[in-house]
Amino acid sequence: MRRKFDKDRLIGFLLVLPSIVAVAIFIYGxxxxxxxxxxxQWKGLMPNYTWAKPLLSNYLELFKDPRFQxxxxxxALFTVLFVAGALLLGLFLAILLDQYxxxxxxxxxxxxxxxxxxxxxxGVVWRWLMNPAQGTRMSGFNLLFDKLGLDFLVxxxxxxxxxxxxxxxxxxxxxxxxxxxxLYLSGLRSIPQELRExxxxxxxxxxxxxxxxxxxxxxxxxxxxxxxxxxISLKVFDLIIAVAGKQxxxxxxxxxxxxxxxxxxxYSRGAAxxxxxxxxxxxxxIPYLRYSLKTEESL
Amino acid sequence: MSKKLFVLIxxxxxxxxxxxxxxxxxxxxTSDQVEVFSWWTGGGEAAGLDAMIKIFQxxxxxxxxxxxxxxxxxxxxxxxxxxxxxxxxxxxxxxQGHAGQELIGTYVAAxxxxxxxxxxxxxxxxxxxxxxxxxxxxxxxxIYSVPVNIHRANVMWYNPTILAENNIAVPTTMDEWxxxxxxxxxxxxxxxxxxxxxxxxxHLFETVLLGTLGPDAYNGLWDGTTAWDxxxxxxxxxxxxxxxxxxxxxxxxLSWQDASQLVxxxxxxxxxxxxxxxxxxxxxxxxxxxxxxxxxxxxTVGSFQFLSDSFVLAVGAPHRDAAIAWLRVAGSKEGQDxxxxxxxxxxxxxxxxxxxxxxxxxxxxxxxxxxxxxxSLTHGVVANDAWKSEIDTAxxxxxxxxxxxxxxxxxxxxxxxxxxxx
Numbered sequence: 001m002r003r004k005f006d007k008d009r010l011i012g013f014l015l016v017l018p019s020i021v022a023v024a025i026f027i028y029g030x031x032x033x034x035x036x037x038x039x040x041q042w043k044g045l046m047p048n049y050t051w052a053k054p055l056l057s058n059y060l061e062l063f064k065d066p067r068f069q070x071x072x073x074x075x076a077l078f079t080v081l082f083v084a085g086a087l088l089l090g091l092f093l094a095i096l097l098d099q100y101x102x103x104x105x106x107x108x109x110x111x112x113x114x115x116x117x118x119x120x121x122x123g124v125v126w127r128w129l130m131n132p133a134q135g136t137r138m139s140g141f142n143l144l145f146d147k148l149g150l151d152f153l154v155x156x157x158x159x160x161x162x163x164x165x166x167x168x169x170x171x172x173x174x175x176x177x178x179x180x181x182x183l184y185l186s187g188l189r190s191i192p193q194e195l196r197e198x199x200x201x202x203x204x205x206x207x208x209x210x211x212x213x214x215x216x217x218x219x220x221x222x223x224x225x226x227x228x229x230x231x232i233s234l235k236v237f238d239l240i241i242a243v244a245g246k247q248x249x250x251x252x253x254x255x256x257x258x259x260x261x262x263x264x265x266x267y268s269r270g271a272a273x274x275x276x277x278x279x280x281x282x283x284x285x286i287p288y289l290r291y292s293l294k295t296e297e298s299l
Numbered sequence: 300m301s302k303k304l305f306v307l308i309x310x311x312x313x314x315x316x317x318x319x320x321x322x323x324x325x326x327x328x329t330s331d332q333v334e335v336f337s338w339w340t341g342g343g344e345a346a347g348l349d350a351m352i353k354i355f356q357x358x359x360x361x362x363x364x365x366x367x368x369x370x371x372x373x374x375x376x377x378x379x380x381x382x383x384x385x386x387x388x389x390x391x392x393x394x395q396g397h398a399g400q401e402l403i404g405t406y407v408a409a410x411x412x413x414x415x416x417x418x419x420x421x422x423x424x425x426x427x428x429x430x431x432x433x434x435x436x437x438x439x440x441x442i443y444s445v446p447v448n449i450h451r452a453n454v455m456w457y458n459p460t461i462l463a464e465n466n467i468a469v470p471t472t473m474d475e476w477x478x479x480x481x482x483x484x485x486x487x488x489x490x491x492x493x494x495x496x497x498x499x500x501x502h503l504f505e506t507v508l509l510g511t512l513g514p515d516a517y518n519g520l521w522d523g524t525t526a527w528d529x530x531x532x533x534x535x536x537x538x539x540x541x542x543x544x545x546x547x548x549x550x551x552x553l554s555w556q557d558a559s560q561l562v563x564x565x566x567x568x569x570x571x572x573x574x575x576x577x578x579x580x581x582x583x584x585x586x587x588x589x590x591x592x593x594x595x596x597x598x599t600v601g602s603f604q605f606l607s608d609s610f611v612l613a614v615g616a617p618h619r620d621a622a623i624a625w626l627r628v629a630g631s632k633e634g635q636d637x638x639x640x641x642x643x644x645x646x647x648x649x650x651x652x653x654x655x656x657x658x659x660x661x662x663x664x665x666x667x668x669x670x671x672x673x674x675s676l677t678h679g680v681v682a683n684d685a686w687k688s689e690i691d692t693a694x695x696x697x698x699x700x701x702x703x704x705x706x707x708x709x710x711x712x713x714x715x716x717x718x719x720x721x
Contacts, residue, residue, distance in 0.1 A: 043685060044404075044405065044408055044409060044685070045382055045385060045386070045405050045406065045408070045409040045411070046385075046386065046409040046410075047386065066696055067692050067695070067696060070696070070699075127552070131549075131552065132548070132549040132552050133547075133549045133552070134548065134549070135489050136489070136566065137561075137566060156548065156549070158552070159548070159549055159550075159551050159552055161699060162699070244551070244552075245496050245497070245551075246496075246497060246498070247496060247497040247551050247695065247698075248497065248692065248694075248695025248696060248698065248699065249551065249695070249698070249699050251695070259688065259691075260688060262375065262378070262379050262382075263375070263684060263687075263688050263691075264684055264685050264687070264688030264689070265405065265684050265685050265688075266685060266688070
């Protein structure tokens with residue numbers, strides 16, 4: 001019995017070995033390499049791994065860099081609006097679908113579909129919809145608002161000075177709220193009907209049922225969704241490029257990293273930005289992983 | 300699913316991965332080959348390259364031409380691919396690059412391309428190319444690339460109808476330009492000056508620098524003899540801020556094509572864009588002088604702010620002789636007259652066959668011969684990549700803050716960090 005167990009373990013280990021090696025090289029090895037580059041003086045085409053003096057100077061310069069400050073502000077604003085928006089809209093759609101209405105599966109598919117599209121496609125389409133041109137060249141939503149007599153809604157969209165990034169959250173919410181809906185819907189469905197009935201017997205109205213029973217019960221889902229959306233939002237790149245191109249008003253760290261590395265040849269600075277991005281995502285994800293590992297163990 | 304079926308599918312998948320890894324091996328380059336790397340994959344550029352390749356093949360029938368063009372991103376993708384190949388020590392024989400500091404700052408600094416003075420002497424190119432061009436594509440007296448075509452950056456396109464309706468003469472100085480823009484604004488023209496995304500704003504800025512400083516002081520900005528914190532630069536930034544007040548509010552959402560199109564559609568009176576815009580206007584079926592007019596950007600009359608695509612010789616080129624043969628074709632009258640009419644640009648040589656070119660290009664050829672040559676910032680002539688990207692960042696911050704003093708401070712810092720300033 002014991003021998004067979006060992007053999008199984010060996011075969012299992014051999015089977016996952018290629019992935020372990022690949023992950024070790026292509027993920028952790030390259031993270032290490034990026035960290036090394038971020039501490040180097042590499043500027044220009046050819047690698048230069050001389051340590052920077054002082055060692056952390058690439059990072060210290062970034063914190064003083066006015067462009068990086070714009071990036072941090074933009075990312076923070078985008079993350080708050082995108083995560084909050086997608087959670088609220090997703091929950092709302094899930095509650096609507098949870099009413100056991102006719103054609104539920106059609107609605108579910110319709111709301112989930114945007115997730116199947118890549119951010120580049122979403123970005124291109126929303127770039128047309130949110131066309132900021134005004135006057136005779138008006139088009140997209142602006143034209144629609146104008147024709148409907150809703151002139152007060154005509155605006156500059158993502159070219160609004162200072163707040164353009166807030167409008168980028170709209171396509172992102174459109175794309176991801178269906179996914180959040182699916183998460184919530186599965187959560188809502190797993191809540192036993194008896195709990196609601198018991199509450200109704202105790203005289204709770206629908207609002208109170210959601211506020212005091214349903215929402216606390218789906219809290220783990222809210223938590224997971226926040227983590228998933230949050231790390232997508234910190235790394236956002238393709239959506240920004242598709243909607244806005246390379247313009248500093250809507251700059252985020254990933255765009256800065258790309259431009260400074262490949263257009264400017266500041267490899268060490270680009271690597272420093274990538275390590276900061278990694279750290280910011282890790283701060284979000286690692287506590288979550290620990291939490292979910294713990295809950296799995298306790299099961 | 301039965302276990303057997305599962306095993307079968309797994310085996311098939313493994314086989315598929317193994318087979319896909321066994322793609323045919325890339326042919327080893329032989330001595331009678333030349334690999335030329337570019338980002339000319341579409342439109343007039345690709346057609347022009349093909350025309351030049353035909354000439355090359357007629358002259359050197361036993362050399363196989365390998366066209367290693369990489370598509371996308373106006374060269375951004377190609378340059379990333381090239382950087383990877385060079386870092387791996389696997390250079391193509393020759394590659395395309397913007398003549399000037401973009402090549403010199405990146406590839407000469409890394410010791411990747413050879414000086415071509417011998418070729419210029421053998422082929423007599425120094426006699427047929429403008430004297431003021433040579434320093435802009437050289438470093439320490441060494442010439443590093445063969446310019447195939449010349450585009451002009453400091454062109455102001457205008458809508459002749461709008462100007463005639465408002466009795467405005469084509470402005471030639473900054474002050475005349477501001478007067479014209481004010482008059483148009485007063486007459487209710489929605490957008491007197493059309494502007495597009497951020498790089499077109501940099502393009503406008505470099506022409507305003509040239510128009511305010513004049514060619515000598517402008518050239519001095521890039522070799523360190525004109526100070527970036529001088530009063531002239533302050534004046535140029537003030538002019539630029541003023542010009543921006545006449546532009547369309549949706550500039551950041553427009554490509555250069557969109558912005559140029561505003562002029563021919565009658566939505567805007569002026570647009571500053573390189574002379575590739577002319578090729579675009581022709582594509583749209585517009586006629587020169589009636590649908591669109593052109594003049595040097597006000598203040599830059601007598602200067603030709605150029606940019607150029609050029610080819611280089613790799614250090615350690617696998618087929619050095621064939622690469623030199625390619626460069627001879629690229630710099631020849633025949634090669635340039637084949638490439639440029641199709642691409643919509645003028646040859647770097649002064650002795651082109653004038654019957655091949657249209658009305659605008661002929662006027663550009665006359666100016667190329669007679670004017671002082673200056674280089675473009677946006678298109679890689681005067682500043683290396685690092686410096687240019689620092690200026691781009693400073694400009695981007697300025698476009699949202701409109702803080703001229705902070706912009707100038709950032710420009711000074713950029714020159715210190717990545718330019719020749721001490």
